[in-house]
Every structure is written in structure tokens, then in C-alpha cells.
Amino acid sequence: MTDRWALAPAEDGGVEIAPLGPDGLPAGPVRREADLAEAVRGRPEVARWVWRSTAEVYPRLLATGVRVERCYDIEDAETLLLGHEGRHGEPRSAAAALARLRGRPVPPDPPQRSAEPGSQSPLFEPQAVHVPLADLVEVYADQQRRHDATAHPERMRLLTAAESAGMLVAAEMNRAGLPWSAEAHRRVLHDLLGERYAGGGEPRRLAELADEVSAAFGRRVRPDLPADVIKAFAQAGIKVRSTRRWEIESLDHPAVKPLVEYKKLYRIWVAHGWSWLQDWVRDGRFRPEFLAGGTVTGRWVTNGGGGLQIPKVIRRAVVADPGWRLVVADADQMEPRVLAAISRDPGLMEVAGRETDLYQSVSDRAFSGDRDQAKIAVLGAVYGQTSGDGLKNLAALRRRFPKAVAYVDDAARAGEEGRLVRTWLGRTCPPAAGATEDAAEEAGIPVPVPEDDPAEGSGPQEWGRGYASTNARARGRFARNFVVQGSAADWTLLLLAALRRTCAGMAAELVFFQHDEVIVHCPEEEAETVVAAIREAAELAGRLTFGETPVRFPFTTAVVECYADAK
DNA sequence: AGTTTCGGCGCC
DNA sequence: AAAGGGCGCCGAAACT
Numbered sequence: 001m002t003d004r005w006a007l008a009p010a011e012d013g014g015v016e017i018a019p020l021g022p023d024g025l026p027a028g029p030v031r032r033e034a035d036l037a038e039a040v041r042g043r044p045e046v047a048r049w050v051w052r053s054t055a056e057v058y059p060r061l062l063a064t065g066v067r068v069e070r071c072y073d074i075e076d077a078e079t080l081l082l083g084h085e086g087r088h089g090e091p092r093s094a095a096a097a098l099a100r101l102r103g104r105p106v107p108p109d110p111p112q113r114s115a116e117p118g119s120q121s122p123l124f125e126p127q128a129v130h131v132p133l134a135d136l137v138e139v140y141a142d143q144q145r146r147h148d149a150t151a152h153p154e155r156m157r158l159l160t161a162a163e164s165a166g167m168l169v170a171a172e173m174n175r176a177g178l179p180w181s182a183e184a185h186r187r188v189l190h191d192l193l194g195e196r197y198a199g200g201g202e203p204r205r206l207a208e209l210a211d212e213v214s215a216a217f218g219r220r221v222r223p224d225l226p227a228d229v230i231k232a233f234a235q236a237g238i239k240v241r242s243t244r245r246w247e248i249e250s251l252d253h254p255a256v257k258p259l260v261e262y263k264k265l266y267r268i269w270v271a272h273g274w275s276w277l278q279d280w281v282r283d284g285r286f287r288p289e290f291l292a293g294g295t296v297t298g299r300w301v302t303n304g305g306g307g308l309q310i311p312k313v314i315r316r317a318v319v320a321d322p323g324w325r326l327v328v329a330d331a332d333q334m335e336p337r338v339l340a341a342i343s344r345d346p347g348l349m350e351v352a353g354r355e356t357d358l359y360q361s362v363s364d365r366a367f368s369g370d371r372d373q374a375k376i377a378v379l380g381a382v383y384g385q386t387s388g389d390g391l392k393n394l395a396a397l398r399r400r401f402p403k404a405v406a407y408v409d410d411a412a413r414a415g416e417e418g419r420l421v422r423t424w425l426g427r428t429c430p431p432a433a434g435a436t437e438d439a440a441e442e443a444g445i446p447v448p449v450p451e452d453d454p455a456e457g458s459g460p461q462e463w464g465r466g467y468a469s470t471n472a473r474a475r476g477r478f479a480r481n482f483v484v485q486g487s488a489a490d491w492t493l494l495l496l497a498a499l500r501r502t503c504a505g506m507a508a509e510l511v512f513f514q515h516d517e518v519i520v521h522c523p524e525e526e527a528e529t530v531v532a533a534i535r536e537a538a539e540l541a542g543r544l545t546f547g548e549t550p551v552r553f554p555f556t557t558a559v560v561e562c563y564a565d566a567k
Numbered sequence: 568a569g570t571t572t573c574g575g576c577g578c579c
Numbered sequence: 580a581a582a583g584g585g586c587g588c589c590g591a592a593a594c595t
Contacts, residue, residue, distance in 0.1 A: 224590075227574095
């Protein structure tokens with residue numbers, strides 16, 4: 001942290017740079033240099049580069065083989081700080097932040113550009129407003145002061161630093177791409193779907209299933225049209241509201257089996273079929289455009305190609321280069337472990353202090369060894385289930401782990417009432433639009449909650465007052481989940497940052513990240529080092545994020561040549 | 568004709 | 580009878 005420099009690409013292709021002092025303001029004159037990459041390459045002693053946007057700068061550095069250890073993304077920090085300040089809707093660009101600082105009219109943010117298949121310049125933002133370096137550092141210095149004004153300044157600094165690190169990881173993963181065997185992919189498609197027919201219509205297997213569905217109904221039915229299917233069932237004397245699988249599956253009708261099979265395969269065909277392969281795989285790599293912090297909870301998203309929704313069967317196509325391996329690592333029961341860490345519930349921390357199956361331990365304590373019940377109860381608590389077995393079991397969970405359940409209940413209540421809710425590090429959940437109006441309306445127009453159920457009598461009132469609108473309760477569920485899912489995202493950022501540092505000295509590359517799962521592509525001889533690095537990174541991230549707690553964050557790891565073999 | 572929303576389902 | 584949070588993507592349907 002001792003040696004920070006600010007950097008701003010100039011509009012003519014050059015770059016402005018300046019060393020920064022402890023206050024975040026320039027410690028020397030702003031210099032102009034002709035070449036962005038050379039300016040960075042020539043200063044390996046710089047510990048952190050401060051810039052407007054990682055997505056603007058870092059792909060250009062990577063393109064010339066230059067990596068940096070750390071950065072600080074001003075616009076990302078602006079987003080997080082505005083959120084913490086309860087100002088979610090305000091423009092987050094550096095230009096807007098500067099305008100606020102100077103008391104000038106605040107420009108709206110430029111529109112987001114969406115990805116195109118095969119794009120070679122991911123996340124390039126040509127429409128961004130240029131801010132000269134001298135102005136940019138003013139915004140930065142102001143942000144440093146705003147960190148101090150947050151509820152937990154140290155955590156907030158960790159959050160902005162961690163998310164900036166995540167943006168470096170994302171840019172590097174975008175460049176590396178996920179190793180993808182088009183041949184293996186085509187093999188899977190052919191096995192599942194059969195031959196393709198000329199003209200781009202349905203492949204053989206789908207056509208056959210469509211015929212079976214039609215035969216079962218006694219007339220031509222297109223199984224990909226919900227309205228047609230609903231009508232066909234109605235004519236057969238069966239009323240269905242939708243054609244969702246869970247609703248169709250239990251029906252007693254000969255069309256059900258081929259219909260369900262059709263929907264499964266149709267999904268593969270349209271979302272990950274031959275045209276997807278054509279659009280998204282180039283030179284043996286699939287490049288989903290990873291976007292760190294793309295959601296309000298801090299989870300990442302990908303832009304293009306459905307990178308975080310690769311169906312299990314299609315993972316057969318993710319194949320390491322010859323002589324290389326994929327280290328596939330999956331965090332075990334991440335969300336309940338995170339809940340233990342943020343709630344500091346003694347019982348849950350003790351359970352989460354073991355590396356063994358957490359749901360089994362919970363069930364031994366509270367559910368007479370019934371693991372499935374325990375899992376449903378825990379997930380119900382985290383997701384805000386309002387009925388069914390999950391709610392019934394919530395009572396048992398609350399008796400054994402009162403602080404943990406109270407933590408998410410409190411978050412839910414805060415969400416209902418339109419108050420701010422934060423992750424452990426300080427990412428803040430935006431109050432939903434209309435929250436204030438709803439709160440006022442609820443005060444005047446009571447809406448009874450559904451009938452009593454067993455969970456209500458056994459602990460504190462889950463929904464606070466006995467009145468809440470549907471909207472308010474939805475906000476409650478959102479907020480309840482936010483504190484867990486978001487704090488988990490906090491932790492994974494620290495994990496990725498630590499793992500990235502280890503990989504920096506090796507040939508190994510991070511190539512995929514999906515919420516609680518990471519894939520490293522590395523030479524076979526590095527694989528065991530990577531496995532150890534993941535375990536160490538997980539524990540380090542746990543300590544850095546949540547402080548000293550007994551909670552452990554074990555991973556299931558597999559060293560494989562093919563992703564599909566990891567589970 | 569082009570854009571937005573819906574229904575459904577993939578992943579966590 | 581409905582029923583748990585977060586996403587993205589596709590084609591069809593609904594709209595301007």
C-alpha cells in the first residue's frame with residue numbers, strides 16, 4: 001500500500017500517471033507518457049494502480065502481456081460507497097462523482113454495452129466520459145475519506161480492494177478463456193439429440209419426441225409452445241396452469257414422458273447446441289465475459305454465452321490442454337458456513353468448525369439425524385421459505401441455533417421496513433422501489449398474514465408486526481438472502497484474490513468462477529500445488545473477511561482432464 | 568419491423 | 580393452493 005500510483009489513459013492513446021501520497025492526492029507532478037503498457041511495465045515497484053475502470057484499462061495491459069498485482073477501481077468503489085450511503089440510484093461514473101464534488105450538474109451514466117458473440121475486446125467502454133488524471137485523483141481522495149465515514153471503515157476498505165481484485169481476476173479469466181473441446185461438445189450433442197437435418201430445424205431426436213407427444217394427444221401439438229400444450233391437456237380433460245416441469249411431471253397422461261424429455265433436450269439444443277458452439281467457442285476456448293460484482297449481492301454474472309449456466313451434460317466439452325489439468329474446486333456448504341461466521345451463533349460456528357458435512361452435523365443436533373430435513377431447514381432459513389416442511393423445520397433450527405436464525409430474521413425485518421441491509425464487509429442492499437410507500441400503506445391498511453403455522457409459535461415473530469404486504473414480504477426474503485449470499489460473495493472475492501497471487505508465480509491460470517466453485521487450468525505437475533493453494537486461500541479469506549472465528553471453509557477438489565469428471 | 572415482456576429452465 | 584434467494588438465455592408472444 002506504500003506505493004500507489006494513479007493512471008488515466010489519454011484520448012490520444014497516451015497515458016497520464018502520478019504517484020500518490022498517503023492522503024490519496026498526487027505526491028508529485030502528473031506525467032504524460034506515450035504508451036500505457038510501457039508506463040506500467042516500467043514501474044514494477046508500484047503496489048497498487050488507481051484507475052477509473054479496470055474494464056477500460058486492464059484488457060489493454062493484458063493484451064501486451066502486462067499484469068498488475070493490485071488495483072483500485074474508482075467507479076466500482078463509487079458504486080459500493082454510494083450504496084453504503086443509501087444513494088443507490090445516483091450515477092456512479094467518475095465524471096458524475098467529480099460533478100458532485102464540485103457541485104455541478106451530475107451527468108447520467110452512459111448506457112451499458114452488451115456482449116456480442118466472439119467479441120475480442122470484452123468490456124471495452126468506448127462511450128465512457130474521459131476524466132483527466134488531476135480530477136480523477138480528487139475523486140479518489142474523497143473516496144478515501146468516505147470509507148472512514150462508513151459503519152466499519154476497515155471492512156469497507158477491504159471490500160473495495162477485494163472487488164477491485166475480483167475485477168483483475170475477471171479480466172484475466174476473460175482473456176484466458178475456458179478450455180473447450182468443440183469435438184467433445186459435438187459428440188455430446190449427437191448422442192443426446194441425434195443428427196441435424198439440413199435447414200436448421202429440429203434434430204432427429206427432438207422431432208421424434210415431438211411426434212410422440214402429438215401421437216399421445218391424438219393431434220399435432222408443438223411441445224415448445226406452452227399455449228399449445230396447455231390447450232392439448234385441456235382437451236384431454238386435464239387442467240394445467242402452466243407447462244412447468246414440476247406441474248406436468250405428476251400428471252397421468254401418455255404425453256408426459258416424451259414431453260418432459262423433449263423440454264430437457266430442447267433446452268440443450270437452443271441454449272447450448274451447435275449454434276452456441278459456433279457463436280461462442282473460438283480456438284479451443286469459451287470466453288464468457290465475466291463481470292465481477294454484476295449483481296446487487298456481489299455475485300458475478302457473465303455476459304454472453306450463458307457462462308454460469310453450463311448444463312452438467314455439456315461440461316463434457318470442458319477439456320484441459322494436452323499435459324494440463326483442470327483443478328475443479330467446490331466450496332462445501334458455503335452459505336450455512338457463512339451464516340455461522342456472520343451471525344456468530346455458537347452452535348452453528350461449532351458445527352461449521354468441522355470440515356465434515358455440515359448438514360449431517362446440523363441434523364444430528366436438531367433433526368434426529370435426518371440430513372434432508374436439516375438441509376431443507378437451513379436453506380429455508382437462508383431463502384425465507386414461508387410454508388411447507390422448511391418452515392416447520394425452521395422451529396427446530398431456531399431452538400438449536402437461535403442467533404443464526406435471528407440474524408436472517410432481523411435482515412428480513414429490516415428489508416420489509418425499507419431499511420438498509422449490509423453484507424459483512426459493507427455491500428449494501430438497495431431498498432426496493434416503493435418500499436417507503438408500502439410501509440406507509442401498511443400502517444394504514446393491515447393485510448393479515450397467512451394462517452398460523454408451527455414455526456410462528458416457537459420463537460420470535462418472524463415477520464415482526466402481524467401485517468405485511470406481499471411486496472414487503474418479498475423484500476424481506478430478498479434482504480434475508482442478501483446478507484448470506486452477499487457475505488459469501490465478499491468471502492469468495494478474498495479467496496480469488498489470494499488464489500490469484502499464488503498462481504501468479506506459476507503457469508496456472510484461473511479460468512472459471514461460479515459463485516462457490518473455481519477452476520484452475522494448469523500443467524499436470526502444478527496441480528497438487530494448486531489444490532493446496534486453494535485450501536490455504538480459503539482459510540486466509542475466512543480470516544480476512546470474518547476475523548477470527550472457528551468456522552472452516554473446506555473445498556472439495558478434483559484434478560481432472562475433463563470438467564464432467566469432477567463430480 | 569423492431570423492441571420489450573413472458574414462459575420456461577439452466578446454473579449456484 | 581401455493582410454496583425460497585440470485586442470475587442469463589432462448590423463442591414466442593405482446594407491445595410500439
